[in-house]
Amino acid sequence: MKTRSFTxxxxxxxxxxxxxxxxxxxxxxxxxxxxxxxxxxDLVSGWLSWAEYTIxxxxxxxxxxxxNMGFPLSYYAGGVLGHAGLAAYGGLFKVCKPKKGEKxxxxxxxxxxxNLVGQYAKLFGCYVVGCxxxxxxxxxxKETIGFDAAFNYKEETNFNAALQRYFPEGIxxxxxxxxxxxxxxxxxxxxLFGRIAVCGMISEYTDTQKKxxxxxxQVIYKRIKIEGFLAIDLNDIYPEFVSTTVQxxxxxxxxxxxxxxxxxxxxxxxxxxxxxxxxxGKKVVKIAED
Amino acid sequence: MKTRSFTxxxxxxxxxxxxxxxxxxxxxxxxxxxxxxxxxxDLVSGWLSWAEYTIxxxxxxxxxxxxNMGFPLSYYAGGVLGHAGLAAYGGLFKVCKPKKGEKxxxxxxxxxxxNLVGQYAKLFGCYVVGCxxxxxxxxxxKETIGFDAAFNYKEETNFNAALQRYFPEGIxxxxxxxxxxxxxxxxxxxxLFGRIAVCGMISEYTDTQKKxxxxxxQVIYKRIKIEGFLAIDLNDIYPEFVSTTVQxxxxxxxxxxxxxxxxxxxxxxxxxxxxxxxxxGKKVVKIAED
Numbered sequence: 032m033k034t035r036s037f038t039x040x041x042x043x044x045x046x047x048x049x050x051x052x053x054x055x056x057x058x059x060x061x062x063x064x065x066x067x068x069x070x071x072x073d074l075v076s077g078w079l080s081w082a083e084y085t086i087x088x089x090x091x092x093x094x095x096x097x098x099n100m101g102f103p104l105s106y107y108a109g110g111v112l113g114h115a116g117l118a119a120y121g122g123l124f125k126v127c128k129p130k131k132g133e134k135x136x137x138x139x140x141x142x143x144x145x146n147l148v149g150q151y152a153k154l155f156g157c158y159v160v161g162c163x164x165x166x167x168x169x170x171x172x173k174e175t176i177g178f179d180a181a182f183n184y185k186e187e188t189n190f191n192a193a194l195q196r197y198f199p200e201g202i203x204x205x206x207x208x209x210x211x212x213x214x215x216x217x218x219x220x221x222x223l224f225g226r227i228a229v230c231g232m233i234s235e236y237t238d239t240q241k242k243x244x245x246x247x248x249q250v251i252y253k254r255i256k257i258e259g260f261l262a263i264d265l266n267d268i269y270p271e272f273v274s275t276t277v278q279x280x281x282x283x284x285x286x287x288x289x290x291x292x293x294x295x296x297x298x299x300x301x302x303x304x305x306x307x308x309x310x311x312g313k314k315v316v317k318i319a320e321d
Numbered sequence: 322m323k324t325r326s327f328t329x330x331x332x333x334x335x336x337x338x339x340x341x342x343x344x345x346x347x348x349x350x351x352x353x354x355x356x357x358x359x360x361x362x363d364l365v366s367g368w369l370s371w372a373e374y375t376i377x378x379x380x381x382x383x384x385x386x387x388x389n390m391g392f393p394l395s396y397y398a399g400g401v402l403g404h405a406g407l408a409a410y411g412g413l414f415k416v417c418k419p420k421k422g423e424k425x426x427x428x429x430x431x432x433x434x435x436n437l438v439g440q441y442a443k444l445f446g447c448y449v450v451g452c453x454x455x456x457x458x459x460x461x462x463k464e465t466i467g468f469d470a471a472f473n474y475k476e477e478t479n480f481n482a483a484l485q486r487y488f489p490e491g492i493x494x495x496x497x498x499x500x501x502x503x504x505x506x507x508x509x510x511x512x513l514f515g516r517i518a519v520c521g522m523i524s525e526y527t528d529t530q531k532k533x534x535x536x537x538x539q540v541i542y543k544r545i546k547i548e549g550f551l552a553i554d555l556n557d558i559y560p561e562f563v564s565t566t567v568q569x570x571x572x573x574x575x576x577x578x579x580x581x582x583x584x585x586x587x588x589x590x591x592x593x594x595x596x597x598x599x600x601x602g603k604k605v606v607k608i609a610e611d
Contacts (some may be wrong), residue, residue, distance in 0.1 A: 079423075084527045092464070190573035210537040214537070229537055229540050229541050230541065231541070242534040242536070242537070243534065243535075243537055244532040244533065245535075246532070247500040247504070247519055247532070247533055247549070249549075250518050250519050250547070250549035251520065251521070251549035251550070251551065252549070252551070253549065254548075254549050254550050254551060254554060255548075255549050256546065256547070256548040256549075257540070257546070257547040257548070258545075258546040258547070258548075259537070259539075259541035259542070259543065259544050259545050259546075260541070260544050261541065261542070261544060264544060
């Protein structure tokens with residue numbers, strides 16, 4: 032089967048499996064197919080090549096899209112209705128099981144998953160604070176996305192003190208997108224029975240010296256749960272995720288933050304942007320117009 | 322209320338809350354009481370002083386013992402029918418949720434909790450390997466307690482390689498009593514959806530430089546759950562724990578390993594033994610005969 036690509040997303044995971052070439056999560060239209068489930072003209076999402084056209088031979092992760100609701104195709108390309116949304120929704124509700132009024136901390140909070148975690152948590156009735164790496168991102172979190180507070184971690188010399196300031200009553204849930212020192216500081220500030228969903232560790236990707244040493248004494252005394260997860264394991268929550276998210280999108284309760292670049296020639300710089308923290312929201316490469 | 326002590330247990334937790342004096346978990350007989358629930362002559366377990374007699378003013382953690390089954394009093398003093406047993410049973414079944422045939426690794430496996438975790442896991446149908454710090458302990462685990470295998474961690478230069486050798490198919494459950502490097506090595510060898518119950522970190526108590534840096538990349542990819550817990554949170558599993566354990570004891574399926582010393586004068590050396598790893602099984606100080 033051959034597809035023509037429209038939008039691809041950049042995922043840091045693609046870069047960290049040594050020696051393995053992984054495609055992007057993309058949306059495309061079938062231009063030729065000998066597979067009975069896919070017809071010419073179908074819109075599909077799944078693993079596509081970093082290219083304008085892809086020959087698909089592994090159909091397992093490919094799915095036909097129902098785009099009748101009129102949302103942009105990028106929403107499905109690993110975005111708010113794709114794996115970023117599912118990771119945010121499932122990581123928050125299935126892994127962390129929040130209660131209304133609980134205090135939620137999100138790192139890399141302006142990123143593709145982080146901003147959605149914060150929005151879902153706010154809509155659910157939690158107190159939400161995020162951290163990010165520029166003033167622009169922090170302003171976006173507070174003013175546009177509706178976090179209760181946000182701070183620039185690059186301006187903090189002591190993460191532990193920063194979290195004490197923003198969470199005088201402690202943290203109940205930490206949605207970790209960065210690992211490293213911020214994870215250690217979060218453990219220091221967790222409440223009893225705190226839950227940490229580990230979704231990313233961008234600080235550890237880019238500097239292997241920054242490995243977190245969470246205080247295990249605190250993990251025991253405070254009965255903290257630290258759980259790694261991937262969006263692919265959250266399929267049982269997928270229908271709930273889609274119906275809730277579509278409803279939020281249709282009623283304008285959920286803001287979609289995308290960072291778009293154009294053409295296959297922008298792929299390398301898009302990757303570098305992710306690791307430098309230059310993206311705000313979901314990084315999307317638009318390959319072609321539909 | 323005043324009690325006379327018979328047996329006390331040593332718990333490393335008692336030593337790590339700075340500035341706070343904590344009694345021992347002990348069993349005693351009431352010699353005088355003005356509390357309606359406790360009469361002179363009742364046997365009780367709970368927090369008692371490190372002394373021959375205790376004035377009890379906080380009744381919350383005190384409970385009357387039903388000792389009609391004829392087990393030694395030490396079993397109730399934080400032992401196999403007390404919090405060590407509950408921590409082992411609840412930590413294994415409630416926190417780690419084993420399936421038959423799964424591979425279980427236990428550190429400090431000859432300790433009060435560790436040896437019971439291994440025995441419960443074996444009786445349930447798991448493959449169990451433990452590590453300990455002397456040949457005598459390793460022999461005990463293999464020959465008396467019935468672990469599938471055991472090794473002396475002090476003879477291993479590379480914990481990661483040791484675990485690969487004992488778990489060629491990977492570890493499903495790690496019951497962590499030590500923290501530090503062994504926790505890091507366990508994470509390296511965990512299978513997908515592995516569970517780590519963190520019950521102790523004796524290596525980190527005694528050397529704060531030994532803080533574990535578990536590989537968070539692996540925690541995510543392998544969807545590992547790391548969970549701290551205390552026996553006091555496991556009350557909902559208490560009736561099941563007692564009935565199962567009593568049945569195992571009455572049918573001689575569970576071996577009880579106690580390391581007994583005698584008299585209040587042995588308390589300081591009993592504490593030091595715990596931190597030096599000199600104890601085998603539950604460390605119990607016998608204060609007086611009933």
